[in-house]
Amino acid sequence: MHKGSCLCGAxxxxxxxxxxPPDACHCSRCxxxxGHFWASTDVSRAxxxxHGADRLTWFRSSEKVRRGxxxxxxxxxxxxxxxxxxxxIAMGAFDAPTETRLAMHIHVADKGDYYELGDGVPQNPH
Structure with a gap:
């Protein structure tokens, strides 16, 4: 089992x-x-x-996606x-260790101009 939380613990x-294995999304929305790029892992809803879902707020950022x-x-x-x-789920919200490594950078064609990717992880322009 892996556990995590928000900054305040609510x-x-x-x-x-x-x-x-997580990916890092460099699209402008993420x-x-x-504030930089979004690194996350996909998990089954089940x-x-x-805990504390009453403190969770959802923002509908597009027709197909909401962000909590x-x-x-x-x-x-x-x-x-x-x-x-x-x-x-945001990788930074997990309590260590996660026992995984970044698998891919995605949407790198849209990445910020203030940083470079030099970690050797595969990059997908879309």
């Missing part, structure tokens, strides 16, 4: 089973949401338990592609 979550954050501290925790059976 929202805590648990994921049963191993985490999938950069604006996170594997996720959220703590209404107290503002920590961005979830990227929810409606109506799929999976939900993405």
């Amino acid at each position: 929202i805590r979550f648990e994921v049963t089973g191993p985490l999938r 950069r604006k949401q996170s 594997a996720l338990t959220i 954050f703590c209404s107290t501290c503002g920590s961005v925790l979830f990227w929810d592609p409606l109506p799929k059976d999976t939900i993405a």
